[in-house]
Structure formats: C-alpha cells, structure tokens
Amino acid sequence: MKAKLLDRTEGRRTFLLVFDTDDEVVSAFADFAARERVEGALVSGAGAMMQVALGCYDYSRGDYRRTHVDGQVEVCSLTGNAALVDGRPRLHAHVVVSSFDGMTRGGQLLEGFVRPNLELTVVETPALRRRRDPETGLPLLDLRE
Numbered sequence: 001m002k003a004k005l006l007d008r009t010e011g012r013r014t015f016l017l018v019f020d021t022d023d024e025v026v027s028a029f030a031d032f033a034a035r036e037r038v039e040g041a042l043v044s045g046a047g048a049m050m051q052v053a054l055g056c057y058d059y060s061r062g063d064y065r066r067t068h069v070d071g072q073v074e075v076c077s078l079t080g081n082a083a084l085v086d087g088r089p090r091l092h093a094h095v096v097v098s099s100f101d102g103m104t105r106g107g108q109l110l111e112g113f114v115r116p117n118l119e120l121t122v123v124e125t126p127a128l129r130r131r132r133d134p135e136t137g138l139p140l141l142d143l144r145e
Contacts, residue, residue, distance in 0.1 A: 001028045003036070012124045013038075019047070019118040026091055026111055029120070033082055033089030040128030043093055045078040047118030052097055054107030062136065069105050073097035075118060076104065083128030085139040090130070 001023050007014040017032060019025060033041070050072055055064035080093030096106040112118075130139035 001032065003032055014124070015122040017045075017120040017122060019114040019120070021115050021117070023114045023118075024111060025049075025114060025118060026109060029082070029091045030089055033091075038082060038089055038122065038124055039084050040125045041082040042123045042125055043078070043080050043082055043091065043120055045075065045118060045120035047075045047078075048115055049073055049075060049097065049112045049118065050115035051111075051113045052095070052105075052109070053111040054095070054097075054105060055110045056107045057136075057138070059136070064108065064110065066110060067105065067107060069097055069099075071099065072115065073099055073105075077106075078109065078118075078120070080109075081125075081128065081141075082122070083130045083141060085130045090139070 001017055001019045004016050005013055006016050019028060052069040052073060054067045058065050075095060076098050077096040078093055082089050082091050093109045095109045096104050098104045129142050131142040133140045
C-alpha cells in the first residue's frame, strides 16, 4: 500500500491510499493510521477485491454473522470512519461489492484482499474515540469528549 498526503488544512490532513494486489485492507489501514497517528478519520473508496469477509451484527447472538465472497468483485461503495479503540486505530467501514453478473453483497468490511487495486480517501477529523458498550460489547463511538 502506498500513501500520499494530499492536503493539510488547519491541522487536518487528507490522504490518498492506494492498495496493491493481495494487500489486506483492514490490517493495512490500521498500520497506516498508527504510523501516521491518525486518531479519527472519515474514509471512502472504490476499487476491486478478490476475497471479502462481510459481517452483519446479530443482536440476539451478540456477534457478527460472517459472509465470505470469493472471486473477483468490484467495490461499488466503501464508506466509514476510523477511530481509536483501546488506543489503536480501527477502521469501521461498510462496503457493497458486485460480481460479474451485477449481483451485489454488502455489510461491514471484516477483511478484504485487494485485486488489482483499491483507492481510499482518508480525511482526518478531530480525534474520535470508541468505548465498549456494556450491553453489546461493541466499540461504539463516544461523543462525550
């Protein structure tokens, strides 16, 4: 993955990330955010992947139900944010992917392997924090600070 600083305005930065074939999006983003000390950001992107793990939170189970999409897919939409969870940056993104026949699948991006590339725009925001919700155990945005 390559990263380029596009703009710095009033202490906020905008980056363009270009992921290469076989990069895993969620972990590579976390490494980038830690290295650049990005504590909060809005994220959007498009591109293509080969293997994707999507999640949908099942409240009754208290866990995500995972769906795997194998094979080449287009990333029609990727949007979300990044915030600190337990002091480490974490990407929270939802994605819609489309196969060759135009069928789409969507959900929370749990894991995704790029092929041939993926482009993300990362707009730094004031530091976002997540706190574990006692009822669900999920790290939800905490707007108290």
